Amino acid sequence: MSGAFRDLSVLLADRPGSLAEFGRILGGAGVSLEGGGVFTHEGVAIAHFLVDHAERGRAALEAHGIGPVTISDVVTLRLDQDLPGQLGAFSQTVADAGISIRVQYSDHDHRLVLVVDPDRQAECLRIAAEWDAAREARHA
Template identity: 55%
Template sequence: MTIDHGREADIALELADRAGALADFGDALGRAGVSIEGGGVWVHEGRGLAHFLVADVAGATAALAASGLGPVVASPVIGVHLAQDVPGQLGAFTRRLGDAGIRILVQYSDHDHRLIVVVPDADHAAATRIAEEWERERIARGS
């Protein structure tokens, strides 16, 4: 799927499982003036996997490549607000995706308190419709 460079996207890349790897990543983006809007890093079986939400995908990709990091995979995201004071919101929204047969590849929160998910490209349009319905309902409830 093509990324609209005027919109936020998830950038994913493997980081070395060593002290300072995340600092190298953050320094590269900082020098390029790229802001991170959410995400995280996990180490599993000796491999570091980073997923971060950025608005400047091209800038992030170029900065990381120039620093010897990458390759970067950019994916469009789905973002919804959950009513933080209502238990079960994560399950309620993701159940809608699951019931539609949509797998969630990545999930995290951003700095605007939105749930961010990455789904397979083939399911992005359907997931977007589900998210838009969720947001309409949330606004109608006043939450």
């Protein structure tokens, strides 16, 4: 996946129309949503979306009074969807390296998207690349 895609996160009001407003603002700014979701817990809606043009998205949202917006680099990889336990196995590999996964979701192309501590990003990218290489070898 292109390095241009990043995770954009923001707290949204827990009310009808919040997600619609979020989507309209980003769409109006020409920012594409490539995966993600919104989860509400105890009255707070937390949005995490994989986007192109993250800084443009931040500016548009904050100009409309939505924010603060957090932008994070992501790690992406493919899991063998037909093999049960892949999420657990990969997550365990990351945990064994002492890396905590802060956010996990999927993109529109069926890739796993992770946000980890920025200080551990390079190591997690290495682990994901090794996982992908092993998966590719199994399918060769």
